[in-house]
Amino acid sequence: MSKQIKIKLTKGLVHCTARQKENVKSLGLRKIGQTVVRDDTPVYRGMIDKVRHLVTVEEAD
Structure with missing residues (x-):
């Protein structure tokens, strides 16, 4: 089984570019x-x- 990561959106996308x-x-x-x-x-x-x-990342259990 491959490693997995948890990704959490912590900030809004109001002033971000379209690509982001x-x-x-x-x-x-x-x-x-x-x-x-x-x-x-x-x-x-x-x-x-x-x-x-915009995001935080941590290892999933």
Whole structure:
């Protein structure tokens, strides 16, 4: 089984660029405070890196 990470949206998308909004949407996040669990792959890590000021990341159990 691959590692998994928890991604939580901590800030709003009001003053973000369209590209950042699309990245957050692609991660599966819609509302502030929402948390999703995803596989720890380079694809997801790249998307997280682009919006790292909007989300928090931690290892999933």
